[in-house]
Amino acid sequence: MAVAHRVYAEALLEAAQDQKRLDQARQEFEDFAAAVEESDDLRRFLQNPQIELRTKREALDDLLEGSDKIFLNFIRLLVEKDRITEVEDIYEEWARLLARQERVLELELQTAVELSDEEAAKVVQEIEEASGRDVVATRTVDPDLIGGLVVQAGSLRLDASVRGRLQQLRDELTATT
Numbered sequence: 001m002a003v004a005h006r007v008y009a010e011a012l013l014e015a016a017q018d019q020k021r022l023d024q025a026r027q028e029f030e031d032f033a034a035a036v037e038e039s040d041d042l043r044r045f046l047q048n049p050q051i052e053l054r055t056k057r058e059a060l061d062d063l064l065e066g067s068d069k070i071f072l073n074f075i076r077l078l079v080e081k082d083r084i085t086e087v088e089d090i091y092e093e094w095a096r097l098l099a100r101q102e103r104v105l106e107l108e109l110q111t112a113v114e115l116s117d118e119e120a121a122k123v124v125q126e127i128e129e130a131s132g133r134d135v136v137a138t139r140t141v142d143p144d145l146i147g148g149l150v151v152q153a154g155s156l157r158l159d160a161s162v163r164g165r166l167q168q169l170r171d172e173l174t175a176t177t
Contacts, residue, residue, distance in 0.1 A: 005086060009094040012074045013101070024068040026098065032064070032075070033091035047085045056084060105133040107153035112145040112161070127151070 016025035057079045078084040146162035
């Protein structure tokens with residue numbers, strides 16, 4: 001994450017909070033980032049250095065007509081500072097800042113087999129109770145885990161898998177005393 005991404009994300013967050021329009025900014029930035037991600041044409045347009053910034057601004061003004069003033073000014077600022085090519089990275093930082101502010105813990109649950117929705121909800125509930133935060137979990141399946149689960153939250157990794165336990169035992173057995 002570049003420092004500039006954080007600076008721009010924080011600027012939008014503070015401006016939206018100051019004007020009490022965080023929900024509008026959140027929805028519009030989410031929609032815009034999704035449009036950039038889904039449209040190769042839009043992404044190429046924004047990233048093309050041969051297109052003048054004025055042309056990009058005019059096109060984005062048309063595209064975002066009727067948008068919240070704070071968000072529209074934010075996009076105009078990104079164009080003016082020639083940072084519109086980094087809008088996806090800035091959005092990722094924005095989402096991370098929002099999650100931290102709202103005390104949402106984003107994590108990944110890896111299991112050896114697909115969890116049912118009920119099983120996943122129970123695991124998430126236990127993590128919410130232990131952490132005192134709301135949890136948003138993505139689920140992945142890794143059959144090599146054999147059993148159990150691995151929880152990854154940022155750089156913190158909790159390995160309660162059979163594979164992890166076997167590796168730990170292997171390490172203990174081969175350690176020199």
